[in-house]
Amino acid sequence: MAEVFDKIVRQGKFVLGDHVERFEKEFAVFQKVKHCVSVGNGHDALWIALKTYGIGKGDEVIVPSHTCQATWLAVVNTGARPVPVEVDPFNYLINPELIERSLSPKTKAIVPVHLYGHPCAMDNIVAIAKNHNLKVIEDNAQAHGAIYKSKQTGSWGDCNATSFYPTKNLGALGDGGAILTNNKKIADQARAIRNYGSVKKDIHTVQGINSRLDELQAALLSIKLKRLKSWNDQRIQNAKIYCKLLPNVGDLQLPPQPSASVKPVFHQFVIQTRSRNELRKYLAKKGIETAIHYPMPVHQQKAYDFLKYKKGSLPIAERLSETILSLPVWPGMKFDEIEFVSDEIQTFFRR
């Protein structure tokens, strides 16, 4: 990495240079899509993807009720209204059976989120979108490498967005993101929007923003992309061990395991229990760090008051925010460490 850093400093091209171009090509190949347009972060990737379809004021966009708030924010920042659809409480993903009843003449797109590394039912979602002439923009920030029915997440939609925030399965040294599409016109437009709306130097056809990836991030991402499969395999293996060590414990609900057609990449290993807060405190005392993704549903955040979703309006998202807990699942975690966490959870429920 030090060599790459030296080379970039000597070259003196720090943003949108050869390393960015190379990474875009490599990531497009990895995702099996024609075009990858790197951007500054995952929020901008979603925002730009929506903008390339002209989505904005007066439009509605279907989003999951339970997600990272950036999914909703990107929609709000276009001027459109996010319309939440409840998730399935067992896999945390938008429930395709509930989508159609939330559509209106204003609906323009569906943004499924492959939360925690679990793939959404993309065949159903794409079919609904086709029937109603809607765009699908996948939020694949948490699921690099996940597969649904032999096809990678982030390659099903019309135009897809991802994040390379450092904690992601493929994470940079700072912020980063990308847009993926098979549509050249959309890719060209995204390329312009990320760089002040510039199609070529000093020619600005649209009002864009500054959301560019820098050379250092791109160089690191190229190096890390080669290791992504192995890191994902380790996460999958860790999840398998947890599930083996934690069968029928208290009211603990474990995440879905891989099947022949659905292959998650366990960005997070999320369990559910009514004793979540007590369990979290107990584990912290034993030196085990856990997290909550996310402790407050988006519709209850003050920033989204204007959408006027009252407490109780999205009961699944609200309940999940009180019961979910993310256990450590990082690649490189040793069997003994997973066993220690599992043993402590067993002890907690035996007390």
Ligand SMILES: Cc1ncc(COP(=O)(O)O)c(C=O)c1O
């Ligand atoms: C599901 C999801 N969508 C969007 C984002 C936004 O990505 P970023 O933080 O790079 O803007 C994130 C990451 O934080 C995320 O987890």
